[in-house]
Amino acid sequence: MGQTIIEVKNLYFLYGNQIILEDISFKIEKGDFLALIGPNGGGKTTLIKCILNLLKPNKGKIFIWGEENRSFKNWHKIGYVPQRAGDLIDHLTPLTVKDFIFLSFKIYKDFINFTNYKLINELAEKFGIKTLLNKKIGELSYGQLQRAYLIKALILNPELLLLDEPFVGLDFFSQEVFYNTLAEFHKKGLTIILVTHETWLLTKWITKVACINQKLYFHGDHESFCVQAKYLEIFQDRHRIEHIHW
Amino acid sequence: MNAFWDSFLLIKWGLFSGILLAISISFTSPFIILKKNALFPHALTHIYFLAIISVSLIYKFIPSFLTFPIIVIFTLTLTSLIWILKKYSKLYEDTATSIISSIAMGLALVIASKTSQYDSRLFSYLFGSLVGITKKDFYESLVVFIFSIFLFNKFYPLWIVQITDKEVPGIDFKGANLIFLILITLQIVVGVKLMGILLISALFIFSSSLTLWITKSLKFLILATSLLNILGILIGTIVSIIWDIPFSGAVIMFMSLYLILQIIWRFLN
Numbered sequence: 001m002g003q004t005i006i007e008v009k010n011l012y013f014l015y016g017n018q019i020i021l022e023d024i025s026f027k028i029e030k031g032d033f034l035a036l037i038g039p040n041g042g043g044k045t046t047l048i049k050c051i052l053n054l055l056k057p058n059k060g061k062i063f064i065w066g067e068e069n070r071s072f073k074n075w076h077k078i079g080y081v082p083q084r085a086g087d088l089i090d091h092l093t094p095l096t097v098k099d100f101i102f103l104s105f106k107i108y109k110d111f112i113n114f115t116n117y118k119l120i121n122e123l124a125e126k127f128g129i130k131t132l133l134n135k136k137i138g139e140l141s142y143g144q145l146q147r148a149y150l151i152k153a154l155i156l157n158p159e160l161l162l163l164d165e166p167f168v169g170l171d172f173f174s175q176e177v178f179y180n181t182l183a184e185f186h187k188k189g190l191t192i193i194l195v196t197h198e199t200w201l202l203t204k205w206i207t208k209v210a211c212i213n214q215k216l217y218f219h220g221d222h223e224s225f226c227v228q229a230k231y232l233e234i235f236q237d238r239h240r241i242e243h244i245h246w
Numbered sequence: 247m248n249a250f251w252d253s254f255l256l257i258k259w260g261l262f263s264g265i266l267l268a269i270s271i272s273f274t275s276p277f278i279i280l281k282k283n284a285l286f287p288h289a290l291t292h293i294y295f296l297a298i299i300s301v302s303l304i305y306k307f308i309p310s311f312l313t314f315p316i317i318v319i320f321t322l323t324l325t326s327l328i329w330i331l332k333k334y335s336k337l338y339e340d341t342a343t344s345i346i347s348s349i350a351m352g353l354a355l356v357i358a359s360k361t362s363q364y365d366s367r368l369f370s371y372l373f374g375s376l377v378g379i380t381k382k383d384f385y386e387s388l389v390v391f392i393f394s395i396f397l398f399n400k401f402y403p404l405w406i407v408q409i410t411d412k413e414v415p416g417i418d419f420k421g422a423n424l425i426f427l428i429l430i431t432l433q434i435v436v437g438v439k440l441m442g443i444l445l446i447s448a449l450f451i452f453s454s455s456l457t458l459w460i461t462k463s464l465k466f467l468i469l470a471t472s473l474l475n476i477l478g479i480l481i482g483t484i485v486s487i488i489w490d491i492p493f494s495g496a497v498i499m500f501m502s503l504y505l506i507l508q509i510i511w512r513f514l515n
Contacts, residue, residue, distance in 0.1 A: 052415040075416025088410055092280060092458040094467040100410060106403035107417060136462035137410070 011060035076108035079153030086145035260379035268475030289347035374442030
């Protein structure tokens with residue numbers, strides 16, 4: 001067993017009276033490439049935000065590297081790309097792509113006292129936007145923006161990366177490139193949690209699956225998930241996932 | 247020439263104060279536009295007006311050195327009503343801003359009319375005065391100018407990252423946003439004497455609206471906005487002296503040319 005990076009214990013989250021997350025408990029270990037899957041409205045994004053202390057759960061605790069997330073300080077060790085991140089950028093945003101990526105250093109300047117100029121070029125080259133680094137961020141296409149967000153999340157050399165449907169709207173080949181690159185980082189030791197609907201990807205890159213729809217229905221390695229779930233069928237029928245007992 | 251020089255001596259503190267204000271505002275104004283909240287400085291001036299009128303009622307009962315902080319605290323407290331209204335009535339922020347600013351202005355005018363303040367002082371609050379700026383006002387502008395540079399350098403990453411990321415793990419934006427609000431309030435407090443309550447917000451909007459289109463980096467954006475604001479103040483001063491027209495009106499008329507430039511820029515690109 002690897003080192004536990006995240007431990008979620010008996011987590012409940014409610015919006016008003018509506019239960020979004022109910023008694024969720026699981027662990028993420030070092031080196032996991034976990035796909036967090038489930039139907040729309042199933043609570044995946046809420047769970048990610050609870051882990052990152054962006055939402056306060058009604059009950060339960062979350063530990064990051066053994067420390068409760070409410071008192072956790074080393075957030076620079078976690079890269080995060082939120083859902084539809086690129087929607088926030090418009091043509092007036094007064095930042096070059098390089099400045100945008102370097103924002104990570106400025107935000108966490110209390111922890112990081114250097115700026116890694118070499119890594120930005122390496123990552124930009126890997127993700128195919130090196131020639132765009134001096135361009136205005138608002139002039140990038142949606143796909144290029146998503147790459148910029150991913151580089152921004154990786155520029156601090158995080159130990160854990162959380163991606164909330166990062167590649168929605170991208171064509172098949174772009175997604176293939178992204179996931180191959182993520183797999184490279186994973187091989188080098190990066191732990192990744194990926195919220196996704198792209199179930200076709202599961203067998204190729206990820207090592208573990210967590211299936212969530214208010215409750216945690218499955219958490220384990222992807223082979224056993226494939227055997228048990230016939231996951232493609234499940235995703236075509238939201239009703240069914242609510243009634244399957246693993 | 248002598249007449250022009252005499253005029254200059256009369257308005258020198260106003261001019262120097264205006265230049266400092268022009269630079270100070272360039273550190274905050276782009277963020278207001280990027281947050282799609284251009285109405286906010288306008289609302290703040292209305293609330294500030296209510297604060298001035300209200301504090302004038304108790305002016306005789308408080309030491310003079312407390313007037314300024316009381317007005318600032320009064321303004322900030324009333325401004326928080328915008329977010330309270332937004333939170334509890336579930337209105338959009340610009341709707342809540344518009345409602346609170348209208349109530350503030352309406353209430354201020356009622357209090358002014360019922361307390362015999364409906365006179366030339368009211369007129370100078372509303373439209374400002376270049377001649378009325380004293381050496382003391384200049385020093386206040388200098389303090390706000392120094393604050394603006396210092397606070398921008400310390401907090402701009404947290405201001406700009408809110409444009410590109412809604413939430414950042416481990417980062418609480420409340421403190422940075424409060425500092426931003428205090429800074430805008432201070433800029434408005436020193437700017438109102440010069441530009442007037444009704445027109446100071448133009449300094450926050452016109453230059454940034456153009457420079458956001460033509461610049462791609464934050465540093466150049468601040469520099470370009472400063473230069474355009476200073477140009478507006480200088481040309482406004484000269485035009486107001488030569489044609490004997492109100493200073494704030496002359497500044498706005500000149501700065502409205504920036505809008506035409508912005509349209510031409512967009513057309514050419």
